[in-house]
Amino acid sequence: MFVKTQLKTIMKKLSFLFSLFILLSAFTCENEPLDSEIDATDSGNLNCEAAAQEVATAALAFISAGEGDYPQLCSAYKTALENLLAACGDPDGSIQSSIDALGDCSDPNGFDDCEALANATNLAEVNFNNATDDNYADYCNAYKLALENQIAECGDDDGNLQAIVDDLGDCNNSSPVSSAEFYITGLFNGESIIMETGTSDNYLTGDGSGFSVLDFEDDNCIIGYHGTLASSLPFNQLPAANINFDYFYNGGCNYTNETSVFNSIFTVGSYDALNDEGNLEQGMHMEYYPTGLEGGWYTSASGDQSNSQFQITNSESANYTLSNGNEVYRQIVTGTFNCVLYDSNGNSIEVTEGTFRVRFSQYFN
Structure with a gap:
């Protein structure tokens, strides 16, 4: 026998999923393949915005479903979700997964509510990763x-979901972000x-490399x-910066040896923030x-870096x-960092929530 209280529990869990489709419709509209002038009253030719509204309406009705009208x-x-998929696309598969979670609509007990909540989380993550300042x-x-x-209803055995919540903080977007090709x-x-x-x-990129130790006699170079990133217009009036990858190559002093490993040595992972370039680590x-590059400068290659880190x-x-x-061998590396910068007079700048995407080239060519 259908248990109405059980259905209400499921519907309560689903309510957040429904609200997501309203809040996140702006993102799905960016993927709209249909002409926005299509008559939104024709359920077979819904534009993206109208399809999202249809989902919201159907979801509100579904929340109040009883034993007799559940199917x-x-x-x-389910039809509204299918229309949403057709009108807006489904870049991460979340809409299709939500459709699949409903099954054939014959048995409310067959609905996987945790799967639906995971789909909602995935969809929210996609939109968060494409967020703008606004x-x-x-x-x-x-x-x-x-x-x-998802944590409240389905648990979080390894703590990974809670860790993401903690990292999001209060959702204050004070951190600078960039969607440019190259940035620091x-x-x-x-x-x-x-x-x-x-x-x-007019920021320009610089492809750089340099030796730390060149010992051609023993054919070993580090x-x-x-x-x-530095500006040419206006020159030397805007900030400039380098991200340095120290002692990443250690091998034969020739083009062949360097190029044989060049594209593979900048591996994803965490790296120490060096505070002494002389130790060759x-x-x-x-x-x-x-x-600008001709003005005063600061470096993290000196002073206390105990709480600093770079991440590729x-x-x-x-x-x-x-x-x-x-x-010509070049590499594009993206990452995050935090460090403390020092000038020659001991003045310091703490850099937090840093991001970079830079390009550089081989030394031997």
């Missing part, structure tokens, strides 16, 4: 609420600084690399020029072939 209202909700707080709070709802950003003593390509400030550091989150090759047939 009918479930089927209506909608960051909304998408962040939606993501937090989805995680908290961070909070510099609390001030948001963004150095990025493709802006009116080499570091750096990616630079692998790590990373940052150099910062508040008024993505590494990809960007090699290209010259007209003469020679290949």
